[in-house]
Amino acid sequence: xxxxxxxxxxxxxxxxxxxxxxxxxxxxxxxxxxxxxxxxxxxxxxxxxxxxxxxxxxxxxxxxxxxxxxxxxxxxxxxxxxxxxxxxxxxxxxxxxxxxxxxxxxxxxxxxxxxxxxxxxxxxxxxxxxxxxxxxxxxxxxxxxxxxxxxxxxxxxxxxxxxxxxxxxxxxxxxxxxxxxxxxxxxxxxxxxxxxxxxxxxxxxxxxxxxxxxxxxxxxxxxxxxxxxxxxxxxxxxxxxxxxxxxxxxxxxxxxxxxxxxxxxxxxxxxxxxxxxxxxxxxxxxx
Amino acid sequence: xxxxxxxxxxxxxxxxxxxxxxxxxxxxxxxxxxxxxxxxxxxxxxxxxxxxxxxxxxxxxxxxxxxxxxxxxxxxxxxxxxxxxxxxxxxx
Numbered sequence: 100x101x102x103x104x105x106x107x108x109x110x111x112x113x114x115x116x117x118x119x120x121x122x123x124x125x126x127x128x129x130x131x132x133x134x135x136x137x138x139x140x141x142x143x144x145x146x147x148x149x150x151x152x153x154x155x156x157x158x159x160x161x162x163x164x165x166x167x168x169x170x171x172x173x174x175x176x177x178x179x180x181x182x183x184x185x186x187x188x189x190x191x192x193x194x195x196x197x198x199x200x201x202x203x204x205x206x207x208x209x210x211x212x213x214x215x216x217x218x219x220x221x222x223x224x225x226x227x228x229x230x231x232x233x234x235x236x237x238x239x240x241x242x243x244x245x246x247x248x249x250x251x252x253x254x255x256x257x258x259x260x261x262x263x264x265x266x267x268x269x270x271x272x273x274x275x276x277x278x279x280x281x282x283x284x285x286x287x288x289x290x291x292x293x294x295x296x297x298x299x300x301x302x303x304x305x306x307x308x309x310x311x312x313x314x315x316x317x318x319x320x321x322x323x324x325x326x327x328x329x330x331x332x333x334x335x336x337x338x339x340x341x342x343x344x345x346x347x348x349x350x351x352x353x354x355x356x357x358x359x360x361x362x363x364x365x366x367x368x369x370x371x372x373x374x375x376x377x378x379x380x381x382x383x384x385x386x
Numbered sequence: 387x388x389x390x391x392x393x394x395x396x397x398x399x400x401x402x403x404x405x406x407x408x409x410x411x412x413x414x415x416x417x418x419x420x421x422x423x424x425x426x427x428x429x430x431x432x433x434x435x436x437x438x439x440x441x442x443x444x445x446x447x448x449x450x451x452x453x454x455x456x457x458x459x460x461x462x463x464x465x466x467x468x469x470x471x472x473x474x475x476x477x478x
Contacts, residue, residue: 128423131408131453134440135419138409147418154420159427 109145110136116153121163128156209314294377295327295366297359307355308383309347319343320382321352329372331363340378352381387468390421394429395465398457405454407440426455434461 113136117129132152139145311317322341326334337356339349366375393415397406406414412422429435440452457465 124427127453130439130450132419132423134407134450134452135409135412137449151419151421152423154418155423158420158424162424162428 105142106145109142109149112149113152116149116156119156119160121160124159124163128152128159291367291369293367295331295364295375296377296379298331298362298364300362302355302358302362304355304381304383307351307358309351312345312347312351312383313385316385317345317348318382318384319345319348320380321349322378322380323352323356324376324378325356325363326374326376327363327365328374329365331361331365333357333360333363334374335376343383348383351383355381388425390415390417391425391429392468392472393417394422394425395468398455399462399465399469402457402462405438405456407452407454409452411455429461430455433458434464 110133113132114129117132118125120128132148136145136148139148309317321339321343323337324340325337328334333356337353339353342349343352365372366377367373394411394417397411397414398404408419408422408426411417411426412419415422417425426435426437430437434457435455436458437453437455440454442451444450
């Protein structure tokens with residue numbers, strides 16, 4: 100059912116309700132309520148108004164026919180209205196009928212997709228965040244060797260010293276300590292690696308949000324690992340690296356990752372695209 | 387007097403000389419149509435309100451005319467009495 104058909108049906112229900120009002124009130128209420136209907140935006144608001152007008156008609160008719168029962172409450176007014184039209188039914192049967200009709204209306208709303216459209220109107224905020232490239236870690240340079248320190252025991256040279264023709268040295272004890280200079284570190288080859296990710300034309304997360312999850316207000320973030328070639332195309336089927344906690348959202352994340360093949364930005368090393376695997380997070384969130 | 391009726395009266399008492407349509411009142415008072423319109427008819431029948439059609443040509447404006455409600459002097463006095471008996475801040 101289209102939005103136009105829904106609006107038309109709500110209007111017909113409203114007109115029907117107004118025409119059930121007693122006497123001259125019918126024409127007045129019809130025009131008044133149609134004017135009110137024009138101010139309502141959205142199918143849900145229109146349906147709410149139309150159903151409320153049905154209720155109002157029942158209450159007004161009841162009050163005009165039996166003013167002394169005006170304070171008896173709307174449910175009794177509505178049931179009284181229905182009983183006059185269906186005199187063969189008991190009050191209990193009428194309650195059951197009304198209850199069944201309400202439930203049938205709700206089921207129809209969900210089955211026909213009306214509820215989907217209401218939920219779809221809610222804004223969806225989606226995020227794609229990059230994670231560190233776990234599949235291909237950057238090369239880590241080997242740790243530098245600690246400076247090697249060698250000590251020589253103290254040597255007492257106080258007795259007797261041979262007389263050498265050397266410059267005078269007042270020091271009686273000499274400490275000799277050999278310290279090796281630390282080895283010069285070998286500079287590692289630093290590869291400037293930039294992990295890939297979804298590109299500009301990547302599909303929107305909102306388009307893959309499962310309808311059931313929207314209805315249930317189910318949110319979560321799935322980590323998806325993909326392997327991408329130098330042209331941004333998948334080279335293997337993506338896998339869930341970490342579940343969102345929902346099978347529906349995980350499946351939607353995989354669908355999104357597959358649909359994005361050809362729209363990934365490849366991983367680069369020193370500016371050159373390379374085949375690589377990386378993970379990223381897809382978040383399904385209702386705001 | 388019900389809470390919903392008090393909300394309707396409160397909307398009018400903000401500007402007692404102002405005319406309001408059902409849609410305005412539903413929005414201000416957060417009232418469903420099934421509750422609002424019986425209240426309006428009830429208070430009009432009791433002489434608290436008078437109503438008239440909006441002075442526009444539906445064919446010209448492209449929509450049906452709105453029914454505009456206004457407090458009568460008697461309705462204003464009685465509504466004021468009701469709120470004075472409750473004090474301010476009754477309606478949540």
